[in-house]
Amino acid sequence: MGTVMPQSELVRKAVAWVSERRSCGGAKLEQILDEAGMRFNLSPNDAEFLRKFFSTAQEGQQGS
Secondary structure, eight states: OOOOOOHHHHHHHHHHHHHHHHHHOSSOHHHHHHHHHHHTTOOHHHHHHHHHHHHHHHHHHHHO
C-alpha cells in the first residue's frame, strides 16, 4: 500500500519532475505536463496550475 501524500506535496514533486524532464530536452512541454498529471495524480486545478506555472516561466525566458 502506498503512502498518502498531501496534494501540495504532489504538486511540488510534479514541478521538480517537469523541470528535470525539460532540462533533458526531447519531449514537448505539453506532453511532459500531461504525463506529470497522470504520474502524480493531479487534480484538474493542480494540472492547470502546472500549465500556467511553466507557461509563465517559458514566456519569461523568451522575453529576456
